[in-house]
Amino acid sequence: xxxxxxxxxxxxxxxxxxxxxxxxxxxxxxxxxxxxxxxxxxxxxxxxxxxxxxxxxxxxxxxxxxxxxxxxxxxxxxxxxxxxxxxxxxxxxxxxxxxxxxxxxxxxxxxxxxxxxxxxxxxxxxxxxxxxxxxxxxxxxxxxxxxxxxxxxxxxxxxxxxxxxxxxxxxxxxxxxxxxxxxxxxxxxxxxxxxxxxxxxxxxxxxxxxxxxxxxxxxxxxxxxxxxxxxxxxxxxxxxxxxxxxxxxxxxxxxxxxxxxxxxxxxxxxxxxxxxxxxxxxxxxxxxxxxxxxxxxxxxxxxxxxxxxxxxxxxxxxxxxxxxxxxxxxxxxxxxxxxxxxxxxxxxxxxxxxxxxxxxxxxxxxxxxxxxxxxxxxxxxxxxxxxxxxxxxxxxxxxxxxxxxxxxxxxxxxxxxxxxxxxxxxxxxxxxxxxxxxxxxxxxxxxxxxxxxxxxxxxxxxxxxxxxxxxxxxxxxxxxxxx
Amino acid sequence: xxxxxxxxxxxxxxxxxxxxxxxxxxxxxxxxxxxxxxxxxxxxxxxxxxxxxxxxxxxxxxxxxxxxxxxxxxxxxxxxxxxxxxxxxxxxxxx
Numbered sequence: 289x290x291x292x293x294x295x296x297x298x299x300x301x302x303x304x305x306x307x308x309x310x311x312x313x314x315x316x317x318x319x320x321x322x323x324x325x326x327x328x329x330x331x332x333x334x335x336x337x338x339x340x341x342x343x344x345x346x347x348x349x350x351x352x353x354x355x356x357x358x359x360x361x362x363x364x365x366x367x368x369x370x371x372x373x374x375x376x377x378x379x380x381x382x383x384x385x386x387x388x389x390x391x392x393x394x395x396x397x398x399x400x401x402x403x404x405x406x407x408x409x410x411x412x413x414x415x416x417x418x419x420x421x422x423x424x425x426x427x428x429x430x431x432x433x434x435x436x437x438x439x440x441x442x443x444x445x446x447x448x449x450x451x452x453x454x455x456x457x458x459x460x461x462x463x464x465x466x467x468x469x470x471x472x473x474x475x476x477x478x479x480x481x482x483x484x485x486x487x488x489x490x491x492x493x494x495x496x497x498x499x500x501x502x503x504x505x506x507x508x509x510x511x512x513x514x515x516x517x518x519x520x521x522x523x524x525x526x527x528x529x530x531x532x533x534x535x536x537x538x539x540x541x542x543x544x545x546x547x548x549x550x551x552x553x554x555x556x557x558x559x560x561x562x563x564x565x566x567x568x569x570x571x572x573x574x575x576x577x578x579x580x581x582x583x584x585x586x587x588x589x590x591x592x593x594x595x596x597x598x599x600x601x602x603x604x605x606x607x608x609x610x611x612x613x614x615x616x617x618x619x620x621x622x623x624x625x626x627x628x629x630x631x632x633x634x635x636x637x638x639x640x641x642x643x644x645x646x647x648x649x650x651x652x653x654x655x656x657x658x659x660x661x662x663x664x665x666x667x668x669x670x671x672x673x674x675x676x677x678x679x680x681x682x683x684x685x686x687x688x689x690x691x692x693x694x695x696x697x698x699x700x701x702x703x704x705x706x707x708x709x710x711x712x713x714x715x716x717x718x719x720x721x722x723x724x725x726x727x728x729x730x731x732x733x734x735x736x737x738x739x740x741x742x743x744x745x746x747x748x749x750x751x752x753x754x755x756x757x758x759x760x761x762x763x764x765x766x767x768x769x770x771x
Numbered sequence: 772x773x774x775x776x777x778x779x780x781x782x783x784x785x786x787x788x789x790x791x792x793x794x795x796x797x798x799x800x801x802x803x804x805x806x807x808x809x810x811x812x813x814x815x816x817x818x819x820x821x822x823x824x825x826x827x828x829x830x831x832x833x834x835x836x837x838x839x840x841x842x843x844x845x846x847x848x849x850x851x852x853x854x855x856x857x858x859x860x861x862x863x864x865x866x
Contacts, residue, residue, distance in 0.1 A: 386849065388842060389842070594811050626861055635789040647779075650785050666823050667820040747828070
């Protein structure tokens with residue numbers, strides 16, 4: 289089977305008959321069979337169902353009635369509801385849970401004839417930056433199996449990296465789509481908050497959570513976004529702004545562009561040297577193309593992570609109160625009364641990091657500390673939003689590395705939560721302020737590990753952001769890693 | 772931020788979690804570390820800043836109140852650890 293990097297290539301071959309959906313599904317299933325035991329990207333594979341759906345879609349293609357995603361084989365992160373399929377959010381507390389409805393984003397890609405091949409491993413309740421916090425075990429990076437794939441959508445990234453599917457749907461609360469995409473040499477896209485309905489997405493931090501695609505190409509991310517985005521009567525926070533035409537982007541960008549780059553994104557001491565060089569090289573290319581390229585000082589940078597963790601732990605402690613052993617999920621067999629049923633079910637079902645975040649969130653929301661932590665963080669969030677808006681009054685895009693380093697070794701940061709939280713330093717800003725951001729491949733380091741370049745855009749500036757990402761990808765000389 | 776064991780268990784009770792004796796010390800340590808790190812925000816002057824409470828650009832989104840498809844009872848009860856065909860079952864609450 290040819291190594292495809294975009295749906296366009298696949299559909300060209302489907303149309304001239306040189307490949308079929310059945311062959312594509314068989315190919316991906318074979319890859320899953322060969323690689324998944326080691327990589328642990330999928331927690332459930334819908335083989336028979338995918339084969340059957342492939343046959344149906346092959347018939348539709350022959351009849352000229354296929355949807356826009358015909359030929360796209362997709363994996364979904366274990367936080368997205370898909371009716372009559374299991375859903376666990378990587379947690380023992382949802383052991384045996386079966387979705388009773390389908391997430392809006394998932395339904396929309398199904399309606400366009402995407403084939404869903406399975407459910408993908410992730411950090412428990414999407415809390416983590418390494419995919420080491422899953423009830424299903426650690427996921428391994430296909431570029432180096434001793435290293436993490438990033439998280440929390442680690443399984444979703446590795447599945448695309450190792451060619452077990454063409455694209456994945458993940459979720460991004462603080463970088464959970466972009467950071468694993470960067471660690472695995474892929475495109476990871478987080479849209480503006482509210483661009484895609486969250487209906488059917490297991491909630492972590494509801495004012496941060498976004499569904500986003502992980503793909504091999506910017507054009508596939510654009511196509512998936514266009515299909516998933518838009519109003520939905522099941523989510524009152526979803527934007528009712530019209531969805532742009534994200535698949536016809538030529539001629540959209542003015543020239544020259546005003547490009548800002550985060551000064552710490554090239555000068556920070558914690559930055560891996562190759563990451564800095566790759567950033568500087570990219571900025572030089574943009575200057576040579578005639579764009580204005582200037583450093584931006586975001587003096588609130590060091591406050592972003594504490595703000596993010598106060599607000600998301602608070603929101604998650606509230607969201608995760610629904611897991612109580614009563615209506616679904618794990619129920620302790622050691623309970624004596626209702627209170628002990630809650631406590632024992634939750635204590636047995638949740639993992640260590642999830643419990644830590646629930647405790648932190650409960651603490652910052654408790655009466656004595658609410659103003660000192662939670663309200664304070666909400667105020668700082670406004671400062672960050674205002675400062676970010678000012679940056680975008682002056683610049684069209686803000687560039688920085690997606691991560692300070694490439695993928696780190698498994699076990700490296702598991703003992704110290706603060707070290708793990710710092711892995712998200714460059715990605716959380718987009719979630720705190722709600723702007724769209726994308727990670728695109730930016731070469732590899734001396735050990736051959738993928739590096740990511742992050743581009744942040746204006747709220748609802750998805751079309752311009754994707755157009756610019758396309759343009760910048762064309763200047764890439766290094767190939768993304770192929771497992 | 773210093774937290775004592777009584778506060779730890781008070782918070783655990785609010786969160787409906789049980790902390791085992793072995794978990795106490797490491798959890799206290801990691802909570803204190805993270806909370807101290809969060810306190811860096813106190814370096815910022817936010818006296819005249821209103822809290823940002825909503826990030827969505829949509830305000831008071833309403834839709835028509837029309838009868839639609841609901842989750843049928845069997846489906847609603849499908850994932851229940853204990854149920855009697857009509858209700859979820861839990862240990863006795865009132866003596």
